[in-house]
Amino acid sequence: MTPRHDPRLKAFASDNYAGVHPEILQAVAAANGGHQIAYGEDVYTEAMQAVFQRHFGETARAWPVFNGTAANVVSLRSMTAQWEAVICAESAHINTDEGGAPEVAGGIKLLTVPTPDGKLTPELIDRQAWGFGDVHRAQPKVVSISNTTELGTLYTAAEIAAICAHAHDLGLLVHLDGSRITNAAAALDVPLCALSTDAGVDVLSFGGTKIGLLYGEAVVVLNPDAATGVDYLRKTFMQLSSKMRFVSVQFEALLSGDLWLRNARRANAMARRLADAVRDIPGVELARPVEANAVFAVLPGDAAERLRKRFRFYTWDESTGEVRWMCAFDTTEEDVDAFAAALAEELRATDGDH
Numbered sequence: 001m002t003p004r005h006d007p008r009l010k011a012f013a014s015d016n017y018a019g020v021h022p023e024i025l026q027a028v029a030a031a032n033g034g035h036q037i038a039y040g041e042d043v044y045t046e047a048m049q050a051v052f053q054r055h056f057g058e059t060a061r062a063w064p065v066f067n068g069t070a071a072n073v074v075s076l077r078s079m080t081a082q083w084e085a086v087i088c089a090e091s092a093h094i095n096t097d098e099g100g101a102p103e104v105a106g107g108i109k110l111l112t113v114p115t116p117d118g119k120l121t122p123e124l125i126d127r128q129a130w131g132f133g134d135v136h137r138a139q140p141k142v143v144s145i146s147n148t149t150e151l152g153t154l155y156t157a158a159e160i161a162a163i164c165a166h167a168h169d170l171g172l173l174v175h176l177d178g179s180r181i182t183n184a185a186a187a188l189d190v191p192l193c194a195l196s197t198d199a200g201v202d203v204l205s206f207g208g209t210k211i212g213l214l215y216g217e218a219v220v221v222l223n224p225d226a227a228t229g230v231d232y233l234r235k236t237f238m239q240l241s242s243k244m245r246f247v248s249v250q251f252e253a254l255l256s257g258d259l260w261l262r263n264a265r266r267a268n269a270m271a272r273r274l275a276d277a278v279r280d281i282p283g284v285e286l287a288r289p290v291e292a293n294a295v296f297a298v299l300p301g302d303a304a305e306r307l308r309k310r311f312r313f314y315t316w317d318e319s320t321g322e323v324r325w326m327c328a329f330d331t332t333e334e335d336v337d338a339f340a341a342a343l344a345e346e347l348r349a350t351d352g353d354h
């Protein structure tokens, strides 16, 4: 079958606009043929557990699921009783971009905190960590952070450790939405466990899709005392894949060597290149620090509208017109340079209009 799309075309809308890394597709093909026990009792899922343990420690256990929203819902539900609640940044994906799934599907109360940069701190957690023992208040139980954050910023290992220490002192658990934990670790040049297990995180949603998988994320329980019933909850939330070998083998291919790191480094480097290429173009204002694979900018006039006809990307904040440009594992230097040149052209055109 010939492709129905032009495989040379790249967008800057999201890292999940990218296709599948060839090494992942090869791994899926290698796992094909013959029969394997369904629902996760296959040899690929067993091998995947060992690979997760190598990265996250001997007590880590991973449950593959279909998408990131589900990884978050299953993680948070496994960490909370019905009367308990989750503290998160107002900008957190679980609060802004999951169609209400944590509340509607998971039945989980979110206690949100406004933040300047998408990051919680011990002080910001305290804005919602109160009312313990008050039957009128949903009881705070989990602090959920994202690394990288939805605003493209990073938590360092020390910042996560400080959050975990504070949360644990209050009797709270810590969940990390690691949809882009690979980008964060690559940017900080630290192992994945430095931003999770070693810092005291209890449960991690590990992201695979945005870093080159066909599909697949994982609930990774780092502290076995922090979560209950994940086996059952995964099925309850319709996330138990029958042909699980094809999800598991993708994680093995991603994490057994350095594919995750190569992909994350490339995506991050391309965002840096993009920021450097556009920051001095008159009219472009970079709106946030570029710390991993996202670039946020404000453009004058209708430049964004015009540019969008050539490259797809999203408006992040309708009220300010701020746009977000994401780089993926397959973004090339030529893609970035072509995008920057198109942006400069559209801005010259905008200028000429006035």
Ligand SMILES: Cc1ncc(COP(=O)(O)O)c(C=O)c1O
Pocket (backbone or CB within 6 Å): 066, 067, 068, 069, 070, 072, 093, 094, 146, 149, 150, 177, 179, 180, 209
């Ligand atoms: C930080 C973060 N968490 C979770 C998700 C959810 O992933 P999915 O779209 O696979 O449900 C995303 C997706 O964009 C994300 O950016």
